[in-house]
Amino acid sequence: MANGEFMRPIEILLVEDSPADVRLTQEALKEEKLHMNLHVVGDGVEAMQFLHRQGKFQTAVRPDLILLDLNLPKKDGREVLKEMKSEDALKSIPVVILTVSKAEEDVLKTYNLHANCYITKPLDLEQFSHVVKSIKDFWLTIVKLPPNGGN
Numbered sequence: 001m002a003n004g005e006f007m008r009p010i011e012i013l014l015v016e017d018s019p020a021d022v023r024l025t026q027e028a029l030k031e032e033k034l035h036m037n038l039h040v041v042g043d044g045v046e047a048m049q050f051l052h053r054q055g056k057f058q059t060a061v062r063p064d065l066i067l068l069d070l071n072l073p074k075k076d077g078r079e080v081l082k083e084m085k086s087e088d089a090l091k092s093i094p095v096v097i098l099t100v101s102k103a104e105e106d107v108l109k110t111y112n113l114h115a116n117c118y119i120t121k122p123l124d125l126e127q128f129s130h131v132v133k134s135i136k137d138f139w140l141t142i143v144k145l146p147p148n149g150g151n
Contacts, residue, residue, distance in 0.1 A: 010036040010140055013063035015047040015080065016098075017072050024125065025067065028132035036140070039063065044075025048083060051090055063093060064145050067135070068115075070099040070106060078109060085114040092146045096135060 070077035
């Protein structure tokens with residue numbers, strides 16, 4: 001669903017353990033002046049708790065889009081993706097892999113686990129901002145996201 005069609009804010013879940021990358025993503029999205037809420041969790045266990053509304057996440061909303069790092073503590077992004085895509089209630093949520101890994105096996109494995117796209121994080125601040133802007137332009141402006149019916 002294009003951003004203009006949303007009557008409510010777009011809900012984005014960022015699963016990222018690097019405080020620097022969290023800040024960069026927050027700043028890049030803030031610059032875009034989107035009608036959105038960015039929720040941040042720092043590991044794969046918290047990501048699944050957020051998605052299942054468990055523990056401190058009992059009032060969590062269902063995200064419209066997930067930005068998922070692969071190299072996470074406790075439960076890595078591959079495990080989160082596999083678990084998500086095996087559950088009927090979660091499998092329709094688009095997942096953008098946003099990671100430093102350029103390994104072909106990671107790219108192939110995540111697509112085989114039904115990731116919606118795979119983006120390698122640039123190390124340069126300006127390029128990172130460009131990547132986040134591109135994600136916003138494509139996923140939140142052009143793409144029609146699935147209805148948020150899992151609430």
